[in-house]
Amino acid sequence: MLSLRNLVKVYPGPVTALRGVDLDVPKGMFGLLGPNGAGKSTLMKILSGLLEPTSGEVTLDGLDLVRHPEALRPHLGYLPQEFGFYPYLSGQDMLRYLLELKGVTAPQGLKALCAQLLERVNLTFAAKRKVKEYSGGMRQRLGIAQALAGDPKLLIVDEPTAGLDPEERQRFYRLLAEMAHERTVLLSTHIVEDVAMLCPRFAVIRHGRVMAITSPSEAKAALHDTLFEGTVPPAGMAAFQQAHRVTQAVLFEGKNRVRIHAAPGTPVPPGFERTPPTLEDAYLLLMKDAPEPPASTAPTPSTPAVGT
Numbered sequence: 001m002l003s004l005r006n007l008v009k010v011y012p013g014p015v016t017a018l019r020g021v022d023l024d025v026p027k028g029m030f031g032l033l034g035p036n037g038a039g040k041s042t043l044m045k046i047l048s049g050l051l052e053p054t055s056g057e058v059t060l061d062g063l064d065l066v067r068h069p070e071a072l073r074p075h076l077g078y079l080p081q082e083f084g085f086y087p088y089l090s091g092q093d094m095l096r097y098l099l100e101l102k103g104v105t106a107p108q109g110l111k112a113l114c115a116q117l118l119e120r121v122n123l124t125f126a127a128k129r130k131v132k133e134y135s136g137g138m139r140q141r142l143g144i145a146q147a148l149a150g151d152p153k154l155l156i157v158d159e160p161t162a163g164l165d166p167e168e169r170q171r172f173y174r175l176l177a178e179m180a181h182e183r184t185v186l187l188s189t190h191i192v193e194d195v196a197m198l199c200p201r202f203a204v205i206r207h208g209r210v211m212a213i214t215s216p217s218e219a220k221a222a223l224h225d226t227l228f229e230g231t232v233p234p235a236g237m238a239a240f241q242q243a244h245r246v247t248q249a250v251l252f253e254g255k256n257r258v259r260i261h262a263a264p265g266t267p268v269p270p271g272f273e274r275t276p277p278t279l280e281d282a283y284l285l286l287m288k289d290a291p292e293p294p295a296s297t298a299p300t301p302s303t304p305a306v307g308t
């Protein structure tokens, strides 16, 4: 179990990126869903030992990750948002180089380990191809291969599907789901579909705070019978948005198809029909209801600052 307690991160500025995050992440896949700027990467960097928190605790199976990052490093695999590859190296040479940088040793030798890891992420066929010829999905799979070295208990994956086409995304989902059979996989994303496809549980984060910890089915069930869909002419859209809780509005055949949340007992506009809620509706409503952060981004006086 990965546990975070009152995790705070204040960057110089000051910019408060995390405002006291409490989270327990069990084995399996767990999502961290939030818009850009929510604090997801900051959290992932702290967990992977690249950044020190200003205050708070992080433990993995009882081991203190903030005080003893070196003890945990062998149990951690990290796929950052921006992964630096050398385009002219082959996939297998790139992987070997990354493993050497990480200080990975293998009783059977690094060559054999690389071959095993490439097999694991279905890249054996492209082992000798230059990385510059890899598609976005293949690069992400190579990134996962390096993160898997040492068979980590915790795999941290930061926004891995941004930029992948739908087919690559599906393939990458399958790989991640497979990885989560044996370990904790923490997946950070701003894409609701990632969570809907993969995560039995997830936390919604905004302005450095956890807004909700739920599952896709719980989040949808909470909106049961309260979602309606209908058409609104473009000229009336602004006034409609003032009067109703709009979750989504998309153009369809030149007209606004609009989804609204209407609590039981609230009037529903004429022509609107009940529709099953989606995870996107639940997420967008949570974002609408999220309180704005305090005007000052400085830490509160009760928050002890112990460096940045």
Ligand code: ADP
Binding pocket: 011, 012, 013, 015, 016, 017, 034, 035, 036, 037, 038, 039, 040, 041, 042, 043
């Ligand atoms: P996300 O990954 O959810 O997009 P980030 O963790 O990258 O969010 O950013 C959270 C907040 O912290 C944002 O307001 C961002 O501008 C700020 N931030 C991130 N990195 C730094 C930094 N190195 N220095 C100052 N502010 C930062």
